[in-house]
Amino acid sequence: MTKEECFYLGTIVGKFSFKGEVLLKVDADTPEEYTEMESVYVEFNDNLVPFFIERLSLHKSSLLRIKFEEVDTEDDAEDLFKAKTYLPLSELPQLNEDQFYYHEIIGFTVHDKAFGEVGTITGVNENPAQALFEIDHSGTEVLIPINDDLISTVDKVNREIHVACPEGLIELYVNPS
Incomplete structure (x- = not known):
């Protein structure tokens, strides 16, 4: 093993x-x-x-x-x-449809309500303060908190997670000023 x-x-x-x-x-x-x-x-x-x-x-x-x-x-x-x-x-114990283990979501595509397709999950940063999705957006790393308030849906069949991030969060990584 x-x-x-x-x-x-x-x-x-x-x-x-x-x-x-x-x-x-x-x-x-x-x-x-x-x-x-x-x-x-x-x-x-x-x-x-x-x-x-x-x-x-x-x-x-x-x-x-x-x-x-x-x-x-x-x-x-x-x-x-x-x-x-x-x-x-x-x-591993079975989870509800809207729950996931971190290893399961590697490769899922993240879609934000306002931004659109953010990118592909490459890992999870298990920071003690807050776990974060590590997302590859055309070579740029985007970090989004793994928080029930931000996650709208988890679609395991299509390997997608839909989120509603606070305004400007994704742009901090994608379009830094």
Whole structure:
């Protein structure tokens, strides 16, 4: 399994008990959706290694308390500290039609209500303050906040996102004065 075939689930942030349990900080709005997992991939030296789960429970809202098979001591658990975990893309929870995962929208065309076709999404800038669409407009990068108030429609079939940006936002990038 490669990282390209997976999504980032979270990071192991600590040990929980002397019996090898660890705490996984899940990078998701609903960590409870991951309480039925049977295994995860743990990153070691740029390789993904499968770890099978013996037991798992939700711990303090955004953490999962996990006991992996063959991780039976504090020292074993210590070796996993700060390791990133991944799951196959096929295990992503289904979203509503107007929702999307960032990896899904790469290559979508963005249309603004006033400006028209802005360009193609090349990436997502996951800035802690505000995630941004990174859009290629004829070689110029345009950044638009990913905000429910700005997004009018998400058309997954035609690979388009329609937005209504504040007046002048796109022109700041396209026609700087």
